[in-house]
């Protein structure tokens with residue numbers, strides 16, 4: 001009965017949301033970035049190891065402090081000053097608040113498949129350049145009446161050209177070292193294209209995140225997509241190279257990207273006070289100082305992710321400390337619900353997370369079913 005009630009209430013809510021000022025959403029990921037750093041900052045067992053950090057003295061100065069609260073503030077100041085006041089941070093396992101991927105492979109393609117399709121496909125198990133058979137929430141929205149042709153994706157990793165390229169895909173994708181599209185490029189786009197063309201030869205799989213960010217931002221200013229996905233990749237790259245120093249710097253830069261993008265959103269009439277930021281990662285990594293650089297089926301800690309959300313109608317819960325679990329497969333339908341939509345596809349779609357829905361203002365009604373203490 002409770003289930004039925006939830007469904008009925010959801011339908012009412014959905015129809016209410018479909019107005020002309022339908023909300024915008026920016027989905028943003030940084031690949032393979034651990035919850036441990038998000039919530040407790042730099043790890044001394046890795047930070048002080050010269051195998052992983054070239055100049056331990058400087059990095060101690062940059063990212064070390066005696067408490068987790070100070071360390072995370074140093075690493076990600078926007079998250080831990082602004083977002084913690086205005087939004088929600090999920091996934092601190094020290095409180096039993098778990099965010100997890102469902103797929104057993106714990107690598108990128110299956111992780112992103114899960115996030116965007118709401119479906120754990122056992123046959124999606126490799127990071128191969130092979131088009132995804134499963135439709136994504138981006139496909140769905142780009143064909144919906146409200147969000148038609150208002151969706152775009154920019155990613156550093158070129159395999160997204162396949163992950164997001166289902167048979168139903170109509171979303172414009174700019175992945176890897178792909179140049180800016182269109183006839184009237186801005187000066188910034190022209191310069192970015194030039195940098196790409198002259199620097200891609202030795203780094204062809206993952207574009208520099210700063211270039212992805214720049215092209216995405218230019219597109220946002222020009223085209224005002226209502227649904228935007230930006231996928232950053234260098235946190236995972238530097239981790240695989242065993243470079244904890246560069247991994248931390250990249251996380252710090254990611255935090256700056258978020259701050260810059262949000263300040264643009266809030267200064268732009270189209271987006272202001274009607275935009276949600278939904279931020280997560282595709283997999284965790286090893287949870288020991290000896291395994292942090294790696295991830296996958298055999299590496300303990302690799303299913304452990306996190307998510308952060310803030311913006312229009314997201315309640316300011318701060319760091320969520322409830323003993324609860326949210327799964328990445330729930331993200332796609334949750335995102336659809338935030339936009340007043342119901343995602344359906346040729347594959348099954350895991351229902352939205354009642355926990356996340358109940359943490360938004362518009363879905364207050366859910367508080368009766370699922371309580372956040």
Ligand SMILES: [Zn+2]
Nearest residue numbers: 032236240295
């Ligand atoms: Zn990786």
